Structure formats: structure tokens, C-alpha cells
Amino acid sequence: MTQHGFDPGDDEDDVPEWADQVTATVAGEVRRRRKELGWSAQDLADRCEQVGYPIPRNVIANMESGRRRTLPLVEVMVLAKALNTYPVCLLYPVGYVPRVQQLPYRDAVPTWDAMRWFTGQSEDFGVEDAMLRTFRAHADHQRAALAALDGEKRERWEAETAPSPARREEALEARADYAERAVQAKYRLRVARAFIRDGGGTPPDLPPELSDVDPPEADTTKGNTA
Incomplete structure (x- = not known):
């Protein structure tokens, strides 16, 4: 494996080698999970077909034997869907593979750190994504x-x-406290949704219980009528 400071031009095979390692990691985890489930390769193939992509x-x-070196x-x-797991768990088998080479020309890092980087949960890399x-x-x-809201409803029933x-007095006080928490959370939610819209994004759909968070003018489901 090429280390920091090494001239990539001195080892043209490093990038393919890194790609092979990524493929081998996924293949190994696919094999481990398949055997854990007691499935044959044909069983897994059948489940992939059920997913809709044979x-x-x-x-x-x-792939599992290493004869196939590419993995779209x-x-x-x-494969992740067929194996009842997440794609990221095939790429970064936390708990089963201690370290992975995150990128070419890099030292191996703990698999947990690499997964957090891949999923955008780590702030250790100086990466900033406001959205x-x-x-x-x-x-x-x-x-x-x-x-x-659930707590407020529960305490209302208790009262x-x-x-x-x-x-009854105790339940009413608890209900008031939950009501205040709901107001504050809705306000923060409203601010976040405004930031997303101002950045050119589309906020996630809200559950019916929070339909009052968006102001009427933010309702994009109602088209203009001529």
C-alpha cells in the first residue's frame, strides 16, 4: 500500500490495488452475511431477482472468490437489500473488518472512522456541508x-x-411543559426548513401532526389557478 508522500507515478498499480481492496471487502462481507443466513449463492441470486435487479x-x-474484480x-x-442490511455495512463492515484503506495512497484507518466519513457523520476531515x-x-x-406533542397528549389524558x-394539577403542569417544548421544537423546525428553502433545497415532508409548522405561503402543493 502506498503511504503519504509517495509519488503516485512510481506505482501505477496502487489505485487498482485500492479498488480491488474495496471490492474484496464488499465480497467478503456478502459471503459472511450469506453464510450467516444459511443461504447458498443461488438463494442470494433469487432474492436479488425478487428485489428487481437480477x-x-x-x-x-x-465476486466472492475474487475472480470478478468489478462491483457496480x-x-x-x-445485495444489501437482499441481505437485509445497509449498503454502507457492506462497504465498511464495522466489527468484522478492523481497518480499511479509505482512499488510494492513504494509510488504513479504523473502519468506524471510514464509515462516519462516508456517511457524512464525521467532522474530523474539515468537510462542511451546511445542507x-x-x-x-x-x-x-x-x-x-x-x-x-405525544407527551402533551398523554398528560392531557392523565389530567x-x-x-x-x-x-390533576401535576398532570396539567406536565402538559404545559410539554406544550412549551412543542412550541420551541416547532420554531426550530421552521427555522431549519426556511434555511433549506433559502439554500435552494426542498425540505422533507412533515407528518400530519406538524402540518402547522410551514407558513401558508410555503405550501407548494397548491398550484396557481388561472
């Missing part, structure tokens, strides 16, 4: 808002069915 048994066998991304996606960061924040705020005035 990968013949001989192709799977050649679409096949990684289909990705905002979508993550959007998901957090949405979960917080839904949890607060209505309270066996004593003291318990």
Missing part, C-alpha cells in the same frame, strides 16, 4: 416536536382521568 449465481460466486454501485445496493447539517438538525427537531386534584 444478479446471477455465477456472478455472485465469482447498483449491485452493492441490491446536510441542516437536514440532520431537521430530523432532530422533528423527533423532539413529535415527542413533545382528565386523574383520581385526585393533586394528581
